[in-house]
Amino acid sequence: MTGTLQLNGLRITTGSRLVVNLTRQVAPGDVLTIMGPSGSGKSTALAAMMGTLAPAFRAEGQILLAGRDITTLPPHKRGVGLLFQDDVLFPHLSVGDNLAFALPPSVKGRAARRAAIDAALDQADLSGFAPRDPATLSGGQRARVALMRTLLARPCALLLDEPFSRLDASLRVQIRNFVVSRIRTEGLPAILVTHDAEDAHAAGGHVVTPLGEAVTL
């Protein structure tokens, strides 16, 4: 179930300062890039969409996802997946259990869940990695596990919080292509936050500042 992610007059202020002002539509399979230097409100915009905005911020406007108003929903009911700067894999769980944590309870039966996890690992070229300790994986492998984990939860939209900035140059291109191609095949509306013009270019969609001004690369 995919659909458009709509930001209707999403305005976020802290004190009297306006930090986010966005009215945009992101179609399934498209990536909207929010670009700007650190402290410019990129992460604040993501937090508002995620539902984890700190109390110091005031938000107005609407966030619609596949026609559903998610503006005031708690984070776990939004259907919004998130990829962090770091992989943020759960350190106490094996690779397979990290993925199983994300798999919705609607996938029933040990065999079916196992199969879904193995399929996800196959797609990420990580076949047989299920019993591994995430701490023993390389940076690129961890990044791919993190993405597959996010996708297994079957989100309706994807938020990317500078997910490539910690990877070294060669890996970066590889992972970025992997993420973008997964977004296209899954048909997910995605928002990428970055300060890197190359990331924005590779994402291939519109690029704006947190205050909604268009950026030309």
Place this chain on the structure above:
Amino acid sequence: MITGGLLRWAPRLTLALLILPVAAGLLGTLIPAFANDANGFHALLDWPGLRPAALLSLTTGVSATAMSLAITLVLVASLWGTRFFGLIQHVLAPLLSVPHAAAALGLAFLIAPSGWIVRLLSPWATGWEQPPDLLILNDPYGLSLTLGLVTKEVPFLFLMALAALPQTDGARRMNVAQSLGAGRIAAFVISVLPSLYRQLRLPVYAVLAYSMTAVEMAMILGPTRPNTLSAQVVIWMADPTLRFQATAAAGAVLQLGLVVLALAGWRGLERLARRGMVSLARAGLRAHALDAIARSLAIGAGTVTAGALGLGLAGLATWSVAGLWSFPAALPDTLTLTTWARAAPDLARTGALTLGIAVTATTLSLALVLACLEAEHRYALSPDARSLWVLYLPLLVPQVAFLPGLQFAALRSGIEGHWLAVAAAHLVFVLPYVFLSLAPSWRAWDTRLSVAGLSLGATPARVFWRLRLPVLLRPVLTAAAVGMAVSVGQYLPTLLIGGGRVETVTTEAVALSSGGNRRLIGTYALLQMLLPAAGFALALLVPAWLFRNRRGMAVTA
């Protein structure tokens, strides 16, 4: 199951659980003290030992606190960041879990006229073929009591200082001050001490209140003619004729007044010290010469503190397996397990009860603390300074001032003498320590893990049970072990709320201490020490085993 509505109330419920017993207990002490034309006070004033007993409470309490604080600060100031500091850390941390009574008994075995120190020096140095007739233990000035208090409070203050140090930005401040030409000690006093002390203040007050009123340590090491005021209050309370209840209540009120007075005086000293430090800074204190002296002082004091406690405990262990051990032999002639075998049934019974009470009080405390911390996280509550004071309330108000009132209430309601009532009373003292132990790690949690969990569609409850609790298992179990150690060590609440009928290893060890059967005392004191130690061992081993294949869960510190 933790649900939203209930969870929100957890902090208020917890604060109430700490305030109510203390307030009710104080009231229950005040009423009998002032009842019948305050005849308890008349009886108290007629007691000839009153003046020296009250003075002893002040002198032993204040000097033990001052010495413990001084040793802690000199240790931190001159050794922080050195290899020796890590060593001290590893030696002092486990000593914190040794119950006061076991520490006092160990020390008694060490310094008594027939104790290890005299044995090692006799007869070659002293010429003594018999234990000398000296009043070392229970000396009328309370010196051995003070020493006992210091050996127990230094580990406590030291670990509190360790926890506070990272928040002082001390390493960089020391560097800056030293690069400006100050000696190590001067740099510490001027740049780190003010913010460190701000965080040590409540623990120091707790140490002062405790040291002035410690009952079990005073009974084992303290003067006897007269006793310290607190010990005397307990003796009056325990009188089977119940004739001295009002006198005991009046004594408890006086003891509370003395503690308030001492705390006020201490605050005054803090102000003076602050002014002094500012003028030292203005004067451009360098004091390079002080560094070497302080360093040897620190190493000496650290060694004596840890050594006294460690040797004392070794002495307890030796006595518990000693066969014939005549003076002045340094070691027993024969070793035997007879004492253990003979005491085994009683040890098993009291040990099981002790453990049952500790597990109950700790489980409840841990549940409440986790609920508080989780509520704080989920509802973005920020606890104010007042809640911290409430947390310290049961540690600041002397036990001897409010437990008699609670005992009265327990007696009236018929729950006195039941082990569950004892566990409930323990909760009041266990909970603050569990909270203080767990809160820093719980709050230091990487919230991105929570957000990651939520973004995967997991409910907040699932994030709590499947992510936060297991990832923080090590600090949670450590907090539980701290709680167990606190409960095992409780003497007065067990004695009073248990009405003397709930016998734990601690009440037994203290009861035996006056009897002089060193072998039997050794077994009880050793068990008293082993129970908390087992808790800490489990807290270390269980996560290590569970996460043996998870490098990301390894201890980093």
